[in-house]
Amino acid sequence: DAVPYNFMVAARVRAEVDAPALERAVAAVLRRHPALRTIFVEAGGSPYQVILDEPEYEFLVTDSTHLDDEQAREELAVYGHMPLDLDNGPLVRVVLMTRGPADHYLLVLVHHIASDAASADVMIRELQAFYEGVDPATAEPVAPYTEFVEWERQWLAGPAAEAALDWWSRRLADPPAHLDLSPVERPPGVTYEGRDLTFRWSAEETRALREFAVREGVSISTVVLAGFFATLNRAAGVEDSVLATAIAQRAEPGWESAIGYYLNTVLVRAKPAGDRGFRELLREVHAFSLGLLEHMNYPLDLLAAELKPPRAEGRSPWFDVVLNWLSSDAFPRSVKLFHGIGDTIAPEGALPLEPLPVRRHLAKFDLEISMAEIGGEVVGHVQYKPSYLEKRTVTALLALYRTVLFDSIAHPDLALDTVAPAGRAKETDQ
Structure with missing residues (x-):
């Protein structure tokens, strides 16, 4: 659950947001992608992946109308630096921070073990589509991450x-020696x-x-x-x-x-x-x-x-x-x-x-x-x-x-x- 492996993106939404509809969209994305529903447990000294049947995630709605923009962004970053739980889940945290009736900050945080830049792009695209009412059942099927794991094992x-x-x-x-970019002694x-x-x-x-x-x-x-x-x-x-x-x-x-x-x-x-x-x-x-x-x-x-x-x-x-x-x-x-x-x-x-x-x-x-x-x-x-x-x-x-x-x-x-x-x-x- 090392915090440096949190993959974080943020956006400002200058529109009214239906929080329950947004949460349903988050859940729909997780149901489509098993990697976002995977936890990692230890047995016999070895880690094992367990894919949960139902999505496990954090969806938080907060009010920051009393804060200025800089303070609100810093508060948003606090959520981005809180650890995610590999052992029990969730691997995903979504924060909707209200700035006004039609002004919000949105944070999407996924543990890096389940995401990369391309994955974040897919997640944002699908989140917007499902929020707008696209039926997840009609979306094109995607290859589960387990296919990649099996491919890599065979390779x-x-x-x-x-x-x-x-x-x-x-x-x-x-190999060359490690770089020393600073005169400061390494702690x-x-x-x-x-x-x-x-x-x-x-x-x-x-x-x-x-x-x-x-x-x-x-x-x-x-x-x-x-x-x-x-x-x-x-x-x-x-x-x-x-x-x-x-x-x-x-x-x-x-x-x-x-x-x-x-x-x-x-x-x-x-x-x-x-x-x-x-x-x-x-x-x-x-x-x-x-x-x-x-x-x-x-x-x-x-x-x-x-x-x-x-x-x-x-x-x-x-x-x-x-x-x-x-x-x-x-x-x-x-x-x-x-x-x-x-x-x-x-x-x-x-x-x-x-x-x-x-x-x-x-x-x-x-x-x-x-x-x-x-x-x-x-x-x-x-x-x-x-x-x-x-x-x-x-x-x-x-x-x-x-x-x-x-x-x-x-x-x-x-x-x-x-x-x-x-x-x-x-x-x-x-």
Whole structure:
């Protein structure tokens, strides 16, 4: 029931809301998707999944008309930071906070064990549809999450898993040391206390990023990953590093409309030496990314168990930084709601959802950066551990990232040590 694994989205509803009808819609979504009705019990020292026949959820209606907007958002965040119960349920909490007769805040919280960005998108879409009166019985059937679990079990027993393990073992041989991004001494133990901040890149910068990716024949996610590797070189002289990113395993028909945790955290390794140009580094990251797409289904925890990398208390194996690029095309609802930015979702519908920013006071990793293009601009949400990384350290690193990335795009063949010398960073929009 670790709170950092709560997946939270929030919205403002500038319309009258029928709370009983909304609760019925929540229950309908849970009945359609067994992953949201699954609890985890222990027997004989091993965890087991139990799918409940009836939905188990929290649906709370509160009145915050006496609070100003900032206070109300903070109160909403409190509900988002309360734990969910894996042993008994629920794995879902929905909070409807009244701000006025036709003004509400809505929080949808699902434990990450049962959800990901694509799942949140499905849940929001279905919640709106069922609230508007669509009969759940007429909705297209979806593949239950148990199909994915069985598929993964069979995959792990086959030759593809052996090939993937061999590929990863060669790519992760002699791993680099963990990153030290802060002069602050790392506190002992494991902590999930976190802080967050946001950033935004202009439409002009976003267009330059997109056009560069097209010219180079790579994805934007590859460019931003390569840019962060280059930033680590400029910030700390790093010449060999591993970053993590999340990737969806939804290749089979029907899985795109299912709710469950279909993600795997995968690793990208690159060597951003100062005498290399950005285009050369980009090609390395692109080639690594193409390879990992063939072998992305090997779960990270099993990979760590097999390869036994050096471990340190409170740190993930191999990596300390996660950088995710979220597709606004694939997840148009959840990306907007997660970042709290963008146009209202279904503005003419019965449940119009206006993205609402809510603070997240938690962090699973030293630094986790989630980025997306919304409304023609790149927006970013950053979670970090303040016990190790001070806010000024994070903002300086983000400023340097912006400078390194766009200077490298403008001069992709210059050596990194001549692009964006350390200390020369543009102003950020945090």
